[in-house]
Amino acid sequence: MIRLGGDAKLDRTAILRWLQGAFAKPAYRAKRRIVRFRQHSDYKRFLHEWSELNAPPASRNTIRHLPAIEAFSLLLSDEEAAARHHQSIWIEDDPLVTVHATIHKPASREKGIPWGVGQIRAPQAWSTTTGHRIKVGVIDTGVDFSHPDLKHSLGRGINLLNRGSLPHDDNGHGTHIAGTIAAANQLRGMIGVAPRATVYPVKAFDQHGSAFVSDIILGIDWCVRNRMDIINMSFGMKTRSKSLLSAVTSAYNAGVIIIASSGNDGKRKSIDYPARYSQTISVAATNRMRRIALFSNRGAYIDVFAPGDKILSAWLNGKYNEMSGTSMATSHVSGAVALLLAHRPNLSPAEIKAILRRSMIPLRGTKAPRLTGELDVMRMLQAADR
Known part of the structure; x- marks a missing residue:
């Protein structure tokens, strides 16, 4: 040697x-x-x-x-x-990194506003902001370009696993995330949090929902070079990576807002990377009762909670699936930040995190409600205007 x-x-x-x-x-x-x-x-x-x-x-x-x-x-x-x-x-x-979602099951066609989108009060904001011209890079498994609820919501993106192909989804997770962020088919299908934002699918994850850290770093680099406003990271790992931290820091310093899921191990004092890095907005999951979902990691590292239990969204072949996970919560926050950026385009990542943290509503069934809370779009916009 x-x-x-x-x-x-x-x-x-x-x-x-x-x-x-x-x-x-x-x-x-x-x-x-x-x-x-x-x-x-x-x-x-x-x-x-x-x-x-x-x-x-x-x-x-x-x-x-x-x-x-x-x-x-x-x-x-x-x-x-x-x-x-x-x-x-x-x-x-x-190492390999995995997407953050639990068991999913097929669901009947969704019409109108999913419960999570309603719970965070996104529809009340649409007379003010719909996320128009905001670019959201979704580093995930790709997307179903033929889905009727997404056809007006997608940019071309990139396929890091096969550079010559569009980032078609062969898993379903990325399509589900994209639907919650920006689906726009209110009359016949579902509508997402920011229906006029544009999702750019960055396929770094394979059909099994796995990606190497190096693929994710390439995805972050693509998002920075192509001027994404937001990066959605609905995945995580247990170990710290200096290389991933370096890429996240570069994106943060370039003004990109990085939103990451905390993980689905039900841990009370620990969350996964990259959500654990201070340069990200870390997201944990709640249920319909505004309580912390049992599967969700939580604790002092969490910046905000959002709906993540039994979330119905777009799926492969134009269909719909119900999924649970902090992945689903993260897509709600990405959509909400798109609404905020369309309304106040010059906010920095640090300012956005501060606005989210001071505009949350208390969770139910928690002993320390003031430390963290659930996303509320109307309070978020009001806090940004103060």
Whole structure:
């Protein structure tokens, strides 16, 4: 194994040979990891040499370039990854992340306003704001472009798993999220929280609802470069990722509002990442009774609660499904923030979080109602105007 340490200057030839060796390892001996450069100058020099590397086409498909965090994701064995004690690079796992939803079941056609949209008082705001021209990037499983309730609500987006294709949904979760945010078919179907906002599906998750952190980082980067106003992140993981935090921080510093779900483990003092990062708006779930849903993670890290229990929304093949999860709560908040941004377009992510936190209504059945509460769109808009 080549040592990658010692000198203050990066031995780029050593790393190129190391990467070539990593390409040749059998997949069963390796797992996906992120290799990140500590110095910008080393990254730029390496990027130039890597672009000229005469690697086999299969190798180039194996490695993922993550320009937003000056890193690469590739398959490395434990032995190769052990070479992390050096000055020029660091290595961390590139784990799988899963979407945040519990059991779903088919539902009959929804007409009009779903209960969650009504509970947060979105319809009362539509005479003032409908989310017009607000762009919401939904990093998820894609979307059903043919769904009649979504055909006026979608931008093209991107498919990170198959760059040549539209981000078609082969799971259903992303379509459900998009419906709650911006469905717009009130006469014949359902209507979402912000019916004139535009959802841009960013397909990073496969048909099983799983994605690597590196796919999510690429999705965040796409959202920033394509000037999304909001990123909906209805997924999470238990472990902290420096690489994901770096991408989230870059988006936050660019003025993008990131809304993330807390997780469905019923934990009382802990939530999943990326919702646990302070740069996100973290969302937990309530039921029709304005009580915390049993499955929802909760605690001091939560910024706001929203409806997430037995939420009916759009599904594959033009159908509808009922789902429960903090994913569903997060899509309500993304829609609400779209309404707010259309009304007050120059608010920063920090200002929006502060407005949400001071305009919530108390939860039922909680011992500390003042610490957190449920989303209320009308109170949110009033707080923004004060």
